[in-house]
Amino acid sequence: MILEARGIGKTFGSVLALRDVSMGVEAGRVTCVLGDNGAGKSTLIKILSGVHQHDAGTLLLDGEEVRLAGPREALDRGIATVYQDLAMIPLMSVWRNFFLGSEPRRGLAFDVAKARRVAREELLAMGIDIRDVDQPVGTLSGGERQSVAIARAVHFGARVLILDEPTSALGVKQAGVVLRYIARARDRGLGVVFITHNPHHAYPVGDRFLVLNRGTSLGEYGKADITRQELTALMAGGAELEELEHELRREQ
């Protein structure tokens, strides 16, 4: 277990965003965090990546209790995050984004030639087909952008890769591409935390599933313990889904 959260709680003023949530991340395994909108998924992973500090519970890195002061510290400890809302800078080129915050240096200068070359090589190594590393990230498709961000995390030696809804804005095919890169990062030995509200994306790549609902955990399951149908039902709240189906049928 590289990273483990035990009984984590977080409040924003009077808003209780998370209560008593536990989860673990293992090397070479994908832990999926599922839940509806506002369930607290982003809040949980922002705690894991140092953006927020938890109010209750403990965070363990390699079995030792830690408190991450900020994103920089998390990165230095090998926890890289690809955020849902803040991924990359649209007007900057692919290679500038790739090395942002960790630019290779040569003397006083930013080693631009190396940055360009390494970015191109790393993207190719992950099988990511970018036309031109000089093009602004804003001109990439959503899936390409997520892929570049994943390749960046892998390159910087992340041990834990956290992805916040990398597939939510994507079409079926693009989502498939991103899922493939997730699998590739996993095969390279990274522990992956994959946040999504789509069980059909989570089930094929996931090894463990944490389901959140209104800030609390509905349980953490191994793949052997739960079927895709059960996972879907759990996420939606089984009874509610049946009711919805019933309602929709009548309306037709």
Added chain:
Amino acid sequence: MTSVAGRAGGRTDERVAAGGLLRRLLIRPELGAVVGMLVVFAFFASQSAVFRSPAGIANWLDPAATLGIMAVAIALLMIGGEFDLSAGVLTGTTGLIVVTLATRYGLDVWSAMLVALVVALGVGFCNGMMVTRTRLPSFIVTLGTFLMLQGVNLGVTKALTGTVQVSGLRRAAGFEEARAVLAGTIQIGGTPFRVAILWWLLVTAVATWVLMRTRAGNWIFAVGGDEQAARAVGVPAARTKIALFMTTAFAAWLVGSILALRYTSVQANIGIGQEFIYIIAAVIGGCLLTGGYGSAIGASIGAVIFGMADKGIVFLGWDADWFTFFLGGMLLLATLANRLVRRYAEEVRR
């Protein structure tokens, strides 16, 4: 290795070649300004022989130089996503400090300049701290500093001299040396050119290097493009912005000193209204008002266009009132061109 490179090469060619080169050129921020500069030069040069003579060139490069130093610093700040409205009046403040200390308090010119530099950097630091701490728009924060400095410039000058100017720098110790370094002239092919032009070229070169070839440059683009995203990957956003405000203040000190040494007296209201000219030059040079995009060379070219129009209109014997009309037209054209560029660069295909 070779097979990978070969594959990549093949792919790159196939999809980029068609419109790629032209497009990449089009999204260079300076492109519009370069075209504008050529057009403006061709226009005035064809109408006036003086304008295209070495003496004429020296003449219009002079206002371009002092404006250019400021425009480059403002361009860096704008790429970093902020404005500084106090920059113009700060050139006055630094000039007033230099002259006052050197003529009334017995300091030599160099020491007076050092004190002015410390004050300027202090103002830049305060601007930066207030903007990064409060997260208020820098437009408002520096508007406040602008008004305060304007008041101080006039108030202190009046209290000390009973007039609205300080003068007599020529008598101060170290004047000749300082003037030679900052406000002298050099002969090129028999024509005297202002030394300020060299300082301007140096500032432009250093700024371009920092922007394109250092980590700090990458951070400047990043904090202007998306501050949150930059922070999340570990960019020290606040430090970057404070450094940018201090750079602007440094430029204001340099220009303030150059002008004080050149004219040996400083009016208390000098520099007021210039802050918008700096922004205009930077925008003509391709800076986006929204930050994250632009170039130092572009801002310098914007300053050259400004200098050519400023003097060119005089050479043609036109009424100088037409100058602002021209400036407004250039600004509109430049912002329209920039908008197209931004749309292209930012278009998101999900």
